[in-house]
Amino acid sequence: MSANAAPQPSQEFEKVLVDSATQVASFDHDKTPTERFQHFLHQSPAAVPLIVLILSLIAFGLILGGKFFSAFTLTLILQQVAIVGIVGAAQTLVILTAGIDLSVGAIMVLSSVVMGQFTFRYGMPAELAVLCGFAVGAACGWLNGALIAYVRLPPFIVTLGMWQIVLAANFLYSANETIRAQDIETTAPILQFFGENIRIGGAVFTYGVVAMVLLVALLWYVLNRTAWGRHLYATGDDPDAADLAGVNVKRMLISVYTVSGLICALAGWALIGRIGSVSPTAGQFANIESITAVVIGGLSLFGGRGSILGMLFGALIVGVFSLGLRLIGTDPQWTYLLIGVLIIAAVAIDQWIRKVAG
Numbered sequence: 144m145s146a147n148a149a150p151q152p153s154q155e156f157e158k159v160l161v162d163s164a165t166q167v168a169s170f171d172h173d174k175t176p177t178e179r180f181q182h183f184l185h186q187s188p189a190a191v192p193l194i195v196l197i198l199s200l201i202a203f204g205l206i207l208g209g210k211f212f213s214a215f216t217l218t219l220i221l222q223q224v225a226i227v228g229i230v231g232a233a234q235t236l237v238i239l240t241a242g243i244d245l246s247v248g249a250i251m252v253l254s255s256v257v258m259g260q261f262t263f264r265y266g267m268p269a270e271l272a273v274l275c276g277f278a279v280g281a282a283c284g285w286l287n288g289a290l291i292a293y294v295r296l297p298p299f300i301v302t303l304g305m306w307q308i309v310l311a312a313n314f315l316y317s318a319n320e321t322i323r324a325q326d327i328e329t330t331a332p333i334l335q336f337f338g339e340n341i342r343i344g345g346a347v348f349t350y351g352v353v354a355m356v357l358l359v360a361l362l363w364y365v366l367n368r369t370a371w372g373r374h375l376y377a378t379g380d381d382p383d384a385a386d387l388a389g390v391n392v393k394r395m396l397i398s399v400y401t402v403s404g405l406i407c408a409l410a411g412w413a414l415i416g417r418i419g420s421v422s423p424t425a426g427q428f429a430n431i432e433s434i435t436a437v438v439i440g441g442l443s444l445f446g447g448r449g450s451i452l453g454m455l456f457g458a459l460i461v462g463v464f465s466l467g468l469r470l471i472g473t474d475p476q477w478t479y480l481l482i483g484v485l486i487i488a489a490v491a492i493d494q495w496i497r498k499v500a501g
Contacts, residue, residue, distance in 0.1 A: 184496050188441045188449050191492055192456035195439075195485070199460060203467035211470065214345035218352070224462040225337075225351040226251075226414055227432045228455055231440075232358050233406035234433040235454045236399050239366075240379040241446025242298035244400070246287065247407050248429030249309035254280040255411035256313055259322045259421030262331045269331035277408040283309060284404020288397035306430065317423040324419035338416030351413040355455075358406070362451045375399060380447025435461060435482060439489050460485065 174182070184190055204211050230247050237244040254276040261272035283305065290301045327334050337351035366372035374395055377385040382392045410429070415421055440457030442449030461482060468478050 181496055184492075188443075189453035189456060190441075191489070192440045192453050192460060196456050196460050196463065199463045199467070203463065203470075207467065207470055211467065215347060216466070216470075218346045218348055220459065220462040220466055221352045221355075222347070222349055222417075223466065224436075224458040225349065225355045226410055226417055226426065226429065227436055227461070228355040228458045229351075229358060229410040229413055230407060230429045230433040231436040231454045231458050232355075232362055232451060233403040233410070234430075234437050235440075235442060235449070235451050236362070236375065236403050236406075237298070238379075238434075238437050238442055238444060239375055239446055239449060240396060240399055241382075241444075242291065242396075242399075243302065243434070243444075244287065244298070244403060245302040245430050246283065246305040246309055247403065247410075247433055248426050248431075249306045249313065250280050250283045250404055250407040251411040251414060251429055252423060252426050253283070253309050253313045253316075253411070254408035255414050255421055255425070256317045256423055258334060258412060258415065259327070260317060262334065263322055263326065269333045272331075273333070273412060276411060277405055280404040280406075280408030280411065281401050282404070284400040284402070284407070285397060287404070288400030291400065292393040292396040313423050319423055321423070322421040327415070327420065334412070334421070335416045335419060337413040338419060349416070351416055354409065354413055358409070359451055359455050366451060371398075376447055378446075432461070435486060439482075439485050441489060441493065443493050444490070457489075 210216065230251060233247050234244055257279045258269075258272045258276035261267045261275050262269045267275070287298075287301055287305055290296050291298050324335070337349060337354060339350050341348045341350070341353070366375065374385065374390045377388065377390055378392050378395045385395075386392050410426075414426055418425055436458035437449075437454050438444065438457070439460055440449070440453035440455070442453055464481055465478050468481075469475070
């Protein structure tokens with residue numbers, strides 16, 4: 144065969160395949176640094192609040208000097224955010240399902256009041272009274288979940304109504320009376336368990352801080368390593384698709400709100416340890432503070448995306464700003480102003496990430 148002979152059909156076919164592969168590959172272009180950063184944030188939702196937390200620590204450290212980085216000051220921040228961190232964990236589970244729970248603070252306080260009143264009004268052993276408080280928290284959460292899952296009411300409306308109902312029940316049942324710290328200390332010290340201190344050098348930890356850290360670690364494992372956690376994310380991302388994939392969405396919602404109620408009861412017990420007494424007026428802003436920690440922590444209000452670690456970082460950011468500005472001596476209103484800016488910025492960043500990398 145001569146060198147100028149026409150190519151065989153098989154050779155032409157191979158040439159088409161090679162050319163086609165080259166043409167298809169040409170659609171895959173290198174991502175810009177901005178796109179790579181956006182995808183990184185999409186894959187690591189806790190990265191933004193962690194960066195903000197580190198920068199805020201550095202900023203206040205430069206302004207205040209060594210006293211801000213003392214072991215006592217840093218552990219004081221942990222003590223101040225322990226209650227918000229525990230309630231924020233409950234709020235995180237709900238928001239991951241694309242819901243919201245405005246009743247977490249009221250459930251927390253009612254649970255603490257039940258623990259105290261069952262002990263001192265009815266003479267019940269404190270250990271059993273604590274269990275009754277957990278039962279009340281779980282019941283309130285279950286009712287929220289049932290109304291949302293089976294009656295199909297919006298989470299905002301259900302939990303707003305539950306907040307009012309539980310708040311009223313709290314004041315009516317307790318007769319707006321506070322159980323004093325001295326009485327608890329002598330009769331039922333277990334109610335103040337989470338307020339006890341652990342000293343390690345200059346650092347002062349409370350059992351409330353330990354409970355918050357262990358709870359966040361446990362929920363991180365559950366959300367990332369168990370079927371229940373994967374089903375929760377699927378429910379928040381697309382409930383219809385999750386239902387088609389075999390997830391019992393209604394049962395999932397009820398379990399999430401029930402677990403949320405249990406965590407709120409734990410926060411109620413920790414609240415007694417934090418303030419020393421059982422007060423029906425304590426923790427009135429816990430619902431707003433928990434939502435703040437969740438939003439600043441990078442969790443999407445649309446559900447299905449976020450990390451429990453981000454919530455913890457968000458709570459710590461609020462704690463750092465609150466204590467740092469107080470040590471500087473500024474007006475407390477600056478704290479609310481800066482936190483408001485952080486909330487709006489966090490939502491804007493979430494929308495930016497969802498638009499490009501979602």
